[in-house]
Structures are given as C-alpha cells and as structure tokens.
Amino acid sequence: MNVPMFDYLAQFRALEPEFRSAIDRVLGSGLLILGPEVEAFEREMAAQLGPGQVVGVNSGTDALVLALTALGVGAGDEVITVANTAVPTVSAIRELGAVPVFCDIDPTTCLLDVGAVRTTAKTRAVVAVHLYGNCVDITALRAKVGDHIAIVEDCAQAHGASWRDRPAGTMGDAAAFSFYPTKNLGAYGDGGAVYCADPARAAVIRSLRMYGFEGQYYAEREGRNSRLDPIQAAILRVKLPHLGAAVARRRAIAAQYDRLLSPSVKRVVAAPDVAHGYHLYVVRVPERERLRTALRERGIQTGVHYPHPIHLMRGYAFLGYTPGSLPETERAADEVMSLPLYPELDDAAVEYVATTLNQLV
Ligand SMILES: *Cc1c(COP(=O)(O)O)cnc(C)c1O
Numbered sequence: 050m051n052v053p054m055f056d057y058l059a060q061f062r063a064l065e066p067e068f069r070s071a072i073d074r075v076l077g078s079g080l081l082i083l084g085p086e087v088e089a090f091e092r093e094m095a096a097q098l099g100p101g102q103v104v105g106v107n108s109g110t111d112a113l114v115l116a117l118t119a120l121g122v123g124a125g126d127e128v129i130t131v132a133n134t135a136v137p138t139v140s141a142i143r144e145l146g147a148v149p150v151f152c153d154i155d156p157t158t159c160l161l162d163v164g165a166v167r168t169t170a171k172t173r174a175v176v177a178v179h180l181y182g183n184c185v186d187i188t189a190l191r192a193k194v195g196d197h198i199a200i201v202e203d204c205a206q207a208h209g210a211s212w213r214d215r216p217a218g219t220m221g222d223a224a225a226f227s228f229y230p231t232k233n234l235g236a237y238g239d240g241g242a243v244y245c246a247d248p249a250r251a252a253v254i255r256s257l258r259m260y261g262f263e264g265q266y267y268a269e270r271e272g273r274n275s276r277l278d279p280i281q282a283a284i285l286r287v288k289l290p291h292l293g294a295a296v297a298r299r300r301a302i303a304a305q306y307d308r309l310l311s312p313s314v315k316r317v318v319a320a321p322d323v324a325h326g327y328h329l330y331v332v333r334v335p336e337r338e339r340l341r342t343a344l345r346e347r348g349i350q351t352g353v354h355y356p357h358p359i360h361l362m363r364g365y366a367f368l369g370y371t372p373g374s375l376p377e378t379e380r381a382a383d384e385v386m387s388l389p390l391y392p393e394l395d396d397a398a399v400e401y402v403a404t405t406l407n408q409l410v
Contacts, residue, residue, distance in 0.1 A: 097289070130176040147174075302390050309399070340409055
C-alpha cells in the first residue's frame with residue numbers, strides 16, 4: 050500500500066466542477082484585483098470565526114508581517130516566539146527589523162511554554178504559534194505578559210482548531226492564517242489572511258496590503274502590495290463550507306492513530322481544553338531516520354516538522370544562540386515525526402500506517 054503525506058489530486062477531484070466554475074466566474078468578471086470574490090471570502094471566513102474582520106493577503110508570512118505592523122511592532126522591538134516553527138514565523142518578525150527572542154517549549158505539547166516566557170522592557174509582542182493545530186493557552190499567556198504586550202496568534206496550522214469553544218485566532222490581538230496548499234484550508238497557490246477583532250486595526254491592515262492607501266492614490270502610511278488573489282479567493286470559497294467536516298475527519302484519523310498505536314510510541318499530546326485541528330499528527334521517536342527509511346520501504350511517507358530549530362540555523366546565527374540554549378526545543382527537533390494525515394486518507398491506510406509503525410519500534 051502507498052500512503053503519501055498529502056494527496057492534492059484526491060481533494061481536487063472531489064470538488065473539481067465547483068473549482069472550475071469558480072475560476073471561470075472570476076475570469077469572466079474582469080475583476081482581477083481584490084473585488085467581490087475577495088470581499089465575499091473575507092466575510093464568509095470571518096463568519097466562521099467571530100465578530101471581527103478578515104483581511105485577505107498574499108501569504109501567511111505577510112499576514113504575520115501586516116498584523117505585527119498594525120500592532121505597532123517595529124525596528125528594535127523584541128518579539129517572543131518559539132524556534133520549533135516554520136521559518137516564516139521568524140522571517141516575518143525580522144522583516145520588520147524586530148528581534149525574535151526564543152522561548153523554550155513544553156515537551157508534552159511542543160507548544161510555547163507559557164511559564165517560561167520572560168518579558169523585558171523591549172518586549173513588544175508575542176507570536177504564539179498554534180503548532181500542528183494544537184493551541185497555546187492565550188488566556189494564560191495574556192495573564193503572564195499583561196495588556197501592554199501584543200499577542201499575535203500564528204494560526205497557519207490551526208485553522209478550525211479551538212480552545213474552550215473559542216476558535217483559534219480569536220483570542221489574541223490579531224491572528225495570521227495561511228492558505229498554503231497543504232494547510233487545513235489550502236488554496237491552489239499562495240494566500241493568507243489576518244483576523245482582527247478591532248475594526249480600526251483591521252482597516253489599517255487593509256490599507257497596508259494596498260500600498261498604504263486610504264482612498265485612491267494616497268498613501269496614509271507606508272504599505273506594500275500583499276493582496277489575496279481573487280482566483281484563489283474563489284477557490285477558497287468552494288472549500289470553506291467543507292472546512293468543518295475536513296477538520297472533523299482529521300480528528301477522526303488522529304483518534305484512530307491514538308487508539309491503534311502501541312503505547313510505546315510516544316505522541317505529542319493535545320493541550321488541555323483544546324479541540325485540536327490536527328494539521329499534523331506527530332509522534333516522538335528515537336532513531337528517527339532508521340524508522341523513516343523502513344516506513345518508506347513499506348510505502349509510507351512521513352514528515353519532520355521541523356528537523357532544525359531556527360535558533361541553530363546558519364541564517365539566524367547572528368541572533369547569538371548556541372546548542373543547549375533551548376534544550377526541549379532541540380530534543381524535539383531530533384525526535385518528532387509526522388504521520389500521514391489528510392481528510393481523504395481512508396481508515397485502511399491509517400490502520401496500515403499504525404500497524405507497520407508498531408512492528409518497527
Ligand atoms: C505555513 C506557515 C507559515 C507561513 O505561511 P505561508 O503562507 O507559507 O507564508 C507561518 N507559520 C507557520 C507555523 C506555518 O506553518
């Protein structure tokens with residue numbers, strides 16, 4: 050049996066006629082920048098989250114950059130985050146000239162260890178990464194850092210997750226979502242969005258994504274070009290009504306892995322009170338490369354999210370971290386392994402992955 054990490058075509062075929070007519074609708078409209086498709090998508094996505102606004106942008110990275118900018122983060126400010134995340138969490142902070150300050154993780158959840166967060170006079174924000182679809186306790190984080198520090202939720206992996214019935218993305222000052230094709234809500238190219246409850250701040254983000262304009266040809270502030278493409282918005286509108294069912298299916302697959310995997314396979318666990326979004330199902334194994342090779346030989350793809358903690362990457366050596374500075378983060382990077390999980394994966398494949406892994410550990 051062959052079990053990939055992701056099956057783009059299975060997902061495409063399931064809704065192919067709807068995708069084609071959505072794309073045709075945009076092509077026939079002549080409205081190729083922002084416009085009604087983007088506005089409709091923004092409204093529909095916001096309606097699933099809460100009373101705030103969604104602003105469609107070019108990528109999850111840009112969503113972080115624009116959210117942090119609108120929250121007043123700039124050059125020299127310190128932004129606390131984790132080093133076991135996708136590089137864009139950190140590159141977004143650097144794009145503003147701000148300084149990422151890494152905090153270690155809780156080894157059971159692999160999330161930011163809120164108890165270990167230490168703010169300084171220069172701390173301006175925290176980017177809380179809801180890694181794998183698991184959620185950082187934003188209420189505890191808020192209590193820890195106080196009201197004067199901005200909290201941005203990195204929801205790139207947590208679309209559809211929630212904490213005590215509050216959707217991921219609605220608990221901080223702003224949230225960044227990514228529509229990278231493999232994410233829980235994936236476009237057919239790049240895309241992203243900011244969710245923000247404060248309408249004035251949402252208006253600033255809207256302006257920032259369009260050259261800083263307010264009105265026509267007038268820059269109220271320094272902005273850029275970071276607009277969600279209307280063809281992608283039309284595609285996302287096809288998928289959005291199915292997001293809840295897709296996340297439910299992800300949870301069912303995760304529950305099946307939970308049940309079938311032998312107790313000797315150590316898992317990254319859901320944090321308390323979290324309805325996990327299961328963008329990824331992650332186990333922690335010694336001898337990871339031996340296992341990955343053996344699984345590959347049996348037709349099973351696996352992933353590693355992520356093999357290198359960012360504080361030890363050459364591109365970020367200038368930040369001055371050394372091996373041993375984030376012990377739990379570094380241990381996790383050596384051990385984590387992601388199993389195949391996407392909504393179209395069937396029960397037989399999940400069972401094959403679990404039983405094969407059980408035989409190998
Ligand atoms: C995917 C991802 C991003 C970046 O999103 P892009 O749309 O690829 O720019 C940021 N943070 C995390 C945690 C991600 O997984």
